[in-house]
Amino acid sequence: MKPKLLIFSILILSLFVIYSASAETRLRCASTTSTLNSGLFDHILPIFEKKTGIKVDVLAVGTGAAIEIGKRGDADAVLVHAKGLELKAVEQGYFVNRHDVMYNDFVIIGPVEEPVKVKAVRSAAEAFRLIAKAGHPFVSRGDGSGTHIKELSVWLEAAVNPKGAAWYLEAGQGMEKTQRIANEKRAYTLTDRGTWLGTKDRGRLDMIIVLEGDPALFNQYGVMSVNPQRHPHVKHKEAVMFTEWLVSKEGQEAIASFKDKNGNRLFIPNAVLK
Amino acid sequence: MGLRLEASGIHKAYNGNAVLGGCSFSFESGVYALMGTNGCGKSTFLRICALIEDPDMGEVNYYSGALLLEKDIKLRRRITLLLADVGVFNLTVLKNASYGLRIRGMDKNELRQRAESALEFAGLIHKKDHSALTLSSGEARRLGIARAVAVEPEVLFLDEPTAYIDRRNSELIEEMISNMKKETVIIATHDEAQARRLAGRVLSIEGGRLA
Amino acid sequence: MDLVLSGFKQAFLLIIRLDRELLRIILLSLKVSAAALFIAAVFGVPLGAVVGLRRFPLRGAAVSLMNTMMGLPPVVVGLFLYILLSRSGPLGFMGLLYTPSAMVIAQSVLAFPIVASLSHSAVMGVDPVIRQAALTLGATPFQAAIAVLNEARYGVMSAVIAAFGRLMAEVGAILIVGGNIAGLTRVMTTTIALESDKGNFELALALGIILLMISLAVNAVLYLLQRSGGMKRGRSWA
Numbered sequence: 001m002k003p004k005l006l007i008f009s010i011l012i013l014s015l016f017v018i019y020s021a022s023a024e025t026r027l028r029c030a031s032t033t034s035t036l037n038s039g040l041f042d043h044i045l046p047i048f049e050k051k052t053g054i055k056v057d058v059l060a061v062g063t064g065a066a067i068e069i070g071k072r073g074d075a076d077a078v079l080v081h082a083k084g085l086e087l088k089a090v091e092q093g094y095f096v097n098r099h100d101v102m103y104n105d106f107v108i109i110g111p112v113e114e115p116v117k118v119k120a121v122r123s124a125a126e127a128f129r130l131i132a133k134a135g136h137p138f139v140s141r142g143d144g145s146g147t148h149i150k151e152l153s154v155w156l157e158a159a160v161n162p163k164g165a166a167w168y169l170e171a172g173q174g175m176e177k178t179q180r181i182a183n184e185k186r187a188y189t190l191t192d193r194g195t196w197l198g199t200k201d202r203g204r205l206d207m208i209i210v211l212e213g214d215p216a217l218f219n220q221y222g223v224m225s226v227n228p229q230r231h232p233h234v235k236h237k238e239a240v241m242f243t244e245w246l247v248s249k250e251g252q253e254a255i256a257s258f259k260d261k262n263g264n265r266l267f268i269p270n271a272v273l274k
Numbered sequence: 275m276g277l278r279l280e281a282s283g284i285h286k287a288y289n290g291n292a293v294l295g296g297c298s299f300s301f302e303s304g305v306y307a308l309m310g311t312n313g314c315g316k317s318t319f320l321r322i323c324a325l326i327e328d329p330d331m332g333e334v335n336y337y338s339g340a341l342l343l344e345k346d347i348k349l350r351r352r353i354t355l356l357l358a359d360v361g362v363f364n365l366t367v368l369k370n371a372s373y374g375l376r377i378r379g380m381d382k383n384e385l386r387q388r389a390e391s392a393l394e395f396a397g398l399i400h401k402k403d404h405s406a407l408t409l410s411s412g413e414a415r416r417l418g419i420a421r422a423v424a425v426e427p428e429v430l431f432l433d434e435p436t437a438y439i440d441r442r443n444s445e446l447i448e449e450m451i452s453n454m455k456k457e458t459v460i461i462a463t464h465d466e467a468q469a470r471r472l473a474g475r476v477l478s479i480e481g482g483r484l485a
Numbered sequence: 486m487d488l489v490l491s492g493f494k495q496a497f498l499l500i501i502r503l504d505r506e507l508l509r510i511i512l513l514s515l516k517v518s519a520a521a522l523f524i525a526a527v528f529g530v531p532l533g534a535v536v537g538l539r540r541f542p543l544r545g546a547a548v549s550l551m552n553t554m555m556g557l558p559p560v561v562v563g564l565f566l567y568i569l570l571s572r573s574g575p576l577g578f579m580g581l582l583y584t585p586s587a588m589v590i591a592q593s594v595l596a597f598p599i600v601a602s603l604s605h606s607a608v609m610g611v612d613p614v615i616r617q618a619a620l621t622l623g624a625t626p627f628q629a630a631i632a633v634l635n636e637a638r639y640g641v642m643s644a645v646i647a648a649f650g651r652l653m654a655e656v657g658a659i660l661i662v663g664g665n666i667a668g669l670t671r672v673m674t675t676t677i678a679l680e681s682d683k684g685n686f687e688l689a690l691a692l693g694i695i696l697l698m699i700s701l702a703v704n705a706v707l708y709l710l711q712r713s714g715g716m717k718r719g720r721s722w723a
Contacts, residue, residue, distance in 0.1 A: 002699070026669075028583060028666075055668075057583070057664075057667075058667065060665065070574075073573055074583065293520075326621055347623070351623035352619055355621040357614060357618055360618065374623055377622070377625075377628045378623060418618075
C-alpha cells in the first residue's frame with residue numbers, strides 16, 4: 001500500500017502547488033493573436049516587468065473577443081486595433097483611459113501569378129471591387145478580429161457585399177492560418193504587414209503584396225483599462241501603470257526598437273507623448 | 275452458550291421460479307448433512323440460513339439459549355458459509371486467509387498468527403505468499419475452508435465442499451472437517467456416503483422442502 | 486516528409502536541451518491533468534462503484550447518462566465553465582478564469598464521467614461471488630463493496646489511466662478557460678495549437694512527439710498493470 005500512499009501525497013501536493021498561485025503582481029492584458037505572434041510582447045514586456053515588477057499575462061484572442069473579455073471583467077487591460085469599437089466600448093462605460101499606442105498597416109496579398117491584376121490599382125476599395133468582379137477567391141478572417149473588421153470596412157467602401165458569394169471564403173481562423181489557406185487556394189486576402197513579413201518565408205507562401213500604402217489600410221493600436229467602477233476587482237492601478245508606460249517615451253522607444261527576426265520594424269509608435 | 279437456529283417456512287423464488295417452498299429446520303451443536311440433488315435449493319437454503327440473503331417468506335432466527343438474537347453484523351460474524359464457488363480474492367493466499375479477521379479490525383500480529391495457523395491446518399502454508407488465483411480448484415477450496423475457520427465461527431455452513439475436485443483434495447477436506455474444533459457444522463452435499471461419514475444427522479431437501 | 490524528419494530532430498534536441506520554458510509547459514500539463522484526475526477519481530470511482538453495486542430506481546438511466554457524458558465535447562465544457570467562471574458569471578467572484586485552477590476544474594469535469602463509467606464497468610465485471618464471499622466472512626455491506634472494488638482495482642486503474650491519457654491530449658476546454666497565457670496557463674496541447682498557428686510546425690511537431698512519448702509511457706504502465714493483474718481465472722463477465 002506504500003506506493004499508493006506516495007502517489008496520493010504527490011497528487012495532493014501538486015494540487016497545493018497549483019492552488020497556491022504566485023504572490024507576484026500580475027496584470028492580465030487581453031490582446032490579439034497577431035500582436036502576440038509578432039513577438040512584440042516578448043520584446044517589450046520584460047522591459048516593463050523589470051522596471052515595475054509587474055508581470056503581464058497576455059491573453060491572445062481576436063479583437064472582438066478581447067474587447068468582450070474586457071467588458072466581462074475577465075482582463076484588466078486591453079490592447080487591440082479596432083479604434084471604432086474601442087471608442088464605442090469606452091463610451092458605453094466598459095473601459096477608461098484609452099490611448100493610441102502605435103500602428104502598423106494592412107496589405108493585400110495575392111498569388112504571385114496575380115490573376116486579377118490588382119497591382120494596377122491604387123486604392124484598397126478598388127482592389128476589392130476588381131476581385132469581386134472577377135469572382136476570384138478571397139479568404140476572409142471571418143472571426144470578428146480587427147483585421148476582419150478592417151476588411152469589412154473596405155468592402156463597405158467598395159460598395160460590394162461579398163457575404164454568401166461562392167468566391168468569398170470565411171476562414172474563422174487566425175491570420176497565419178488565413179494566409180496559408182489563401183496560399184493553398186491561390187486566393188487574395190487582407191493581412192497585417194507584421195504577420196505577412198513574419199511568416200511569408202517560414203510558411204513558404206507563394207504570395208506577394210499586391211497593394212500597400214493606402215491610408216485606408218492604416219491600423220491603429222490602442223490600449224485601455226477596464227472600468228474599475230464596473231468591475232471593482234480589476235487591477236486598475238497596475239493597468240494604468242502599464243498604459244502610462246506604453247505611451248511614455250521609454251515605452252514608445254521599446255516599441256520602436258522591436259524588430260522581427262528578419263530585421264523588419266513592424267510597429268510604429270504614435271502615442272501623443274505627455 | 276451455543277447458537278441455535280430455527281428456520282421456518284422458508285420460501286424463495288428467482289424470477290418467478292420457486293426454489294424453496296416452505297423449508298423448516300432447527301439445529302444446535304453437531305454436524306449435520308443436507309442432502310439433495312443439484313439445483314434442489316440447498317445453496318439457497320444455506321445462504322438464507324447464513325443471513326446473507328433474505329427469504330421471500332418465512333423466518334430465520336438465531337437463539338442463544340432462550341434469547342432471540344438480533345440479526346445484525348454481530349450475529350453475522352458468528353456464522354460463516356463456504357460457498358460452492360469459493361470466491362477467492364485476487365490477493366495473496368495469506369491475505370485471503372486473513373480477510374475475515376482484517377474486516378473485524380484485528381491487530382496485525384494476532385491476525386497473521388491466526389491466518390497462518392489456518393493455512394497450516396489447510397496444508398497451504400508453503401503457498402502463503404502466492405497469488406490465490408494460481409491455486410488449483412482443490413487448493414482454492416481448502417483456502418476457502420481456511421479463510422472460514424480463521425474467523426472461528428460458531429456455526430459453519432459448507433456448500434458442496436468436495437464437489438468437482440480430485441480425490442486427494444476431497445480426502446484432505448474431509449479430514450479437515452473431521453478435525454475442526456467446531457460447535458455446529460452444516461454440510462450440503464449430494465454424496466450420500468460422504469454425508470454418513472461426516473455427519474451425525476442427515477437431512478434431505480426434495481422438491482424445495484426438507485424431508 | 487522532411488518536415489516530419491526535422492520535427493523529430495528538433496524534438497530530440499528539445500529533450501536533450503530541456504529548456505526551462507519547455508519544462509515548465511510539460512510540468513504544468515502533467516500537474517493540471519494529475520490534479521484533475523485526482524479529483525475525478527475521488528468522486529468518479531465511488532460513483533461508479535455505487536452504480537455498479539447498488540440497485541436503485543433509474544439505475545439504467547444513470548448508467549446511460551454516465552456513458553453519454555464520456556463523450557462530452559470539451560469545447561462545450563470549456564464554454565460552459567467560461568460563462569460560469571467569468572467575472573460577469575455566477576462564480577466570477579472566485580477569480581478563477583484564466584488560471585490553472587480553472588483548467589483543473591474543466592479537466593475534472595471531462596475526466597469524471599470517464600472514470601465513473603469505466604470504474605462502473607470494472608466493478609460490474611467482478612464475479613458476484615466475491616461480494617457474497619466477503620459477506621459470508623462477516624463483511625458489512627460497505628466492506629463487501631470495498632472488497633469488490635479491490636477486486637476491480639486493475640480495471641479501475643485502467644480507467645484512471647485512460648482518463649489521464651484523454652486529459653493530456655485535451656485542448657478545447659483548457660484553451661477556453663485557461664487562455665493559453667505564457668508562463669501561467671500554457672500547456673503542451675495549447676502550445677502545439679499556438680505554434681502550428683504561428684507556422685512553427687517543427688516546434689509544434691516536436692512538442693507533439695514529446696506528448697506522444699508521454700502517452701506511450703502512460704500506456705506502457707497501463708499494459709504492465711493489466712498484465713500483472715491479468716492472472717484472472719475464467720470469470721463470467723456478467
